[in-house]
Amino acid sequence: MDNLEFETLTAEEFDGYLKNHQEKDYLLIDVRQESEYELGHIPGAKLMPLAEVETRLFSLPAERDLIFYCHNGGRSQWAASLAGEGEVCEKSVYHLMGGLLARNGRILPGYPKVQIFDRARELEQLLATALDLEKGAWLFYRYAMDRFVEDPLHQAFEQISIAEKGHAKLIYRFFQKLESNPPPFDKLYDSLKGEVLEGGQSFKDACQNLEEVATNSCSEILDLALTIEYAAYDLYRVMAEQTDISEAGETFLAIAQAEKGHMRALARSIEKCQS
Template sequence: MTEAYQDIDAERLRAYMARRQENEYLLVDVRQPDEYAKGHIPGSVLIPLGEVSERLRELPVDKDIVVYCRSGKRSRAAALFISSRPYVAGTIFNLTGGILAWDGHLLPAVPSIKVFDRAGDDRQVLLRAMDLERGAQRFYTALRQRYGAIAWAERLAELAGAEEGHARLIYGHWAEGQSDPPDFATVYQGLAGDIVEGGYSFSALVAMLEEQPQQPCRSTLEMALTIEYSAYDLSRNMAHRFQGQPMEAVFNTIAEAEKEHMQLVARALSLC
């Protein structure tokens, strides 16, 4: 009997994720919360296997869904269950070998969704998103000032500029529909930037920076890479929280931009 889902190995999954837009698929971790917190594939949302049946409404029927667990056994059961729904337009994939077979980047801890106040309206959520970009811009600027005009550190200046550009993108959504919104510079300069995208404290990151040696090319850029992966992870989880609402598309767009930032850092690592 032909299964209703498709198996996909880690190599094919990396290639699949690289060429897909963020609004085309959902990556689901069906392990337990403690397993997810120890390390998960960036961008994945947590829906433990035992909760899948009661949370089926969270799973889109018009997008591909990739499920994974530790070894591929639990996710196989999840894939069978999800694909048995009456109407499924997307393809259901099961990661063979699970996270044990995944040799890509892993993130510890749970995405810091708490940095967004869901009690506020969409404009407040977007303002907070701009604030996180402001925090990242401040941090990369501090890094650039610390290490000066050396090749790999020049890329940090590019990152700082990219974060401001990203904030401008979010500002466009924030200002939409307002009759006379303040200009971008006024809004951006008024933001505290005390939390860096991904949920890290700006002051804590600077303190970590002070403990680094004066020429820590690899360790500094790996820190930057983790920040960008965490920002991507947070954006993808926020998009899932806003599923079916206009803000879902906004956060998927933000996640797309974070992937570009990851590539910038990855290229900089070749200079170490």
């Protein structure tokens, strides 16, 4: 790294970094105020207001790259210099030049709905909750498949519904290791209600939102699905940082990585839309 012990990423370099790295490789840190974060943040970002950075530096993971960002780059540059000079990271420290103002990527309003997991104190409970969220997402995309029978909409929703069930199987593999006599996957999956999607939205509200845009263009309908996937990615990424259970963190990171694949698939489907 340079003399300041951190590196600068342009918006283009930042997007390239996210595309080419696994979730386990880095931590994205938003150093703005809570009110700013709530108005919109990059999905997956951990909130750490600048005033708290210096006292919380050694709570940051040493084995991952650290990427700081803010509104226009000023605060994140200072935060990155603190992290670099403090040598809290064995990897690289970056800051996003120009902050959110320089970036055209999607931002999310509000906070990740981590309260979904509030009652889940043990690993088994965390994984059971995650399983139910994946069931909710699967139900939503099956609903969308039935609602739109023409491609590229039908094909896109079908592919993601298959992937959502695959996520549930991934979680189940961790889950069954913790249970002395776990039920078979299909029996457990069929018993799940799936009333809430993985991004924290209720199944009912998600379907209602879909109906509200049903007569809109193909790209607008897929954009709604993309918003849901971004929220799911955001939730799992933040949960991976908040849980004290390492196995759960690893599982959430793996799912967050898969959600990025969903977003890429939806983006490709949008390109196929004719209107």
